[in-house]
Amino acid sequence: MGKHSGKGVVVTGGSSGIGLGIVERFLQDGAVVVIADIQAPDISELETTYPGQVFYCKVDVCDESMIRSAVEELLRHTTRLDAMVNNAGIINVAGLSDTTAESWLKMLNVNVVGVALGSKVAAEYMTKDNKGGVIVNASSGGGRHGVPMFSQYCATKAAIIMMSQSFAQELAPAKIRVNCYTPGHIMTPLWEDIVEGMGKKLGKSRDETLQEFLTTVPWGRFGTPADVAATVSWLCTDDAEYISGQCIGMNGAELPW
Numbered sequence: 001m002g003k004h005s006g007k008g009v010v011v012t013g014g015s016s017g018i019g020l021g022i023v024e025r026f027l028q029d030g031a032v033v034v035i036a037d038i039q040a041p042d043i044s045e046l047e048t049t050y051p052g053q054v055f056y057c058k059v060d061v062c063d064e065s066m067i068r069s070a071v072e073e074l075l076r077h078t079t080r081l082d083a084m085v086n087n088a089g090i091i092n093v094a095g096l097s098d099t100t101a102e103s104w105l106k107m108l109n110v111n112v113v114g115v116a117l118g119s120k121v122a123a124e125y126m127t128k129d130n131k132g133g134v135i136v137n138a139s140s141g142g143g144r145h146g147v148p149m150f151s152q153y154c155a156t157k158a159a160i161i162m163m164s165q166s167f168a169q170e171l172a173p174a175k176i177r178v179n180c181y182t183p184g185h186i187m188t189p190l191w192e193d194i195v196e197g198m199g200k201k202l203g204k205s206r207d208e209t210l211q212e213f214l215t216t217v218p219w220g221r222f223g224t225p226a227d228v229a230a231t232v233s234w235l236c237t238d239d240a241e242y243i244s245g246q247c248i249g250m251n252g253a254e255l256p257w
């Protein structure tokens with residue numbers, strides 16, 4: 001029996017990177033999981049290893065009705081929504097002079113509105129049977145401190161921390177906990193955009209750019225999706241019952257955090 005046996009979980013942005021790592025971890029822990037992502041995942045192996053536990057629903061997190069359909073898909077396979085992981089997010093590497101109203105709105109829409117709508121829909125379903133639940137939102141180390149060339153990303157990730165704290169207080173009477181995670185440098189496809197953007201700015205190759213980022217991580221290696229997923233899974237257990245409104249980093253001792 002896994003620690004999440006019989007529980008129902010929706011993971012946005014679960015087709016790739018950290019989200020996929022979170023999906024795998026919840027499956028190992030026994031949950032039924034719906035991947036809510038704009039791009040379809042390759043989950044044939046997961047479907048074989050975890051029959052009847054993993055499903056996909058095409059979702060743009062900016063569209064509330066699509067998020068609702070992901071929860072409805074989950075409820076076709078299990079009894080309730082126990083945890084919602086609002087993990088989907090995008091990045092834009094751009095100096096201030098290269099930002100536009102359009103790029104600001106796109107970043108705000110996916111990263112902030114997407115998490116807000118995911119939290120809203122989750123709270124709606126979790127209150128239906130008075131059993132509560134857990135919402136976990138993806139912020140970033142960049143939500144705790146500004147980074148040159150990443151102002152749009154940092155602004156949206158800081159908003160997620162404040163939103164999560166507000167929701168945590170608002171939803172506590174309904175026994176819904178809301179926390180966020182702030183990963184440091186986790187090697188995923190998102191990093192291709194970062195390395196490309198920063199490599200161009202620094203005039204460095206892919207490997208040189210990666211090496212430069214690595215020197216900022218005292219632990220001496222980049223993080224993996226599994227490093228993040230273990231904590232997200234734990235946050236959704238009863239061992240974390242008194243933890244809400246918090247922001248937990250996984251960053252190999254990187255500063256500032």
Ligand SMILES: NC(=O)c1ccc[n+]([C@@H]2O[C@H](COP(=O)([O-])OP(=O)(O)OC[C@H]3O[C@@H](n4cnc5c(N)ncnc54)[C@H](O)[C@@H]3O)[C@@H](O)[C@H]2O)c1
Nearest residue numbers: 013016017018038060061088089138140183185186188190
């Ligand atoms: N990788 C890191 O180092 C790092 C560090 C800090 C925070 N994060 C955050 O963790 C989360 C996951 O990042 P990742 O590195 O795995 O990225 P990724 O690019 O590998 O995966 C992101 C996923 O989100 C999906 N997505 C994008 N827009 C969407 C939308 N509108 N609706 C639904 N799905 C959408 C993508 O299709 C993709 O599957 C993001 O919120 C990111 O900001 C990542």
